Amino acid sequence: MIVNCDVCEREFEVKELKQETMEQDIHRYYVECPNQDCQAEYTSYYSDPEIRKLQQEIRTLSEKHPLKAKQKDKVLKLRKKVQHKADLLKEEMHRGN
Ligand SMILES: [Zn+2]
Numbered sequence: 001m002i003v004n005c006d007v008c009e010r011e012f013e014v015k016e017l018k019q020e021t022m023e024q025d026i027h028r029y030y031v032e033c034p035n036q037d038c039q040a041e042y043t044s045y046y047s048d049p050e051i052r053k054l055q056q057e058i059r060t061l062s063e064k065h066p067l068k069a070k071q072k073d074k075v076l077k078l079r080k081k082v083q084h085k086a087d088l089l090k091e092e093m094h095r096g097n
Pocket of ligand 1 (some may be wrong): 005006007008009010033034035038039040
């Protein structure tokens with residue numbers, strides 16, 4: 001994925017998200033502009049232990065092939081839940097800044 005840095009206005013390729021651990025075991029996933037004189041950081045998302053537990057549940061379920069309709073349903077529901085919780089967490093983290 002090629003993105004445009006808002007700070008130095010140069011393009012760079014996002015290869016992988018970096019991760020840092022914050023207070024209350026919250027993980028922040030972000031990308032960093034590779035230009036030495038810029039290094040602007042862009043937060044992608046946050047996860048807390050509850051979100052990571054749900055993600056693990058999704059992974060475990062998804063490994064079962066083939067998934068029964070009921071299991072597919074569960075995975076969808078879990079994904080929505082993770083999305084919702086991640087949105088709330090991001091909002092909360094940004095409000096604190
Ligand atoms: Zn930059």
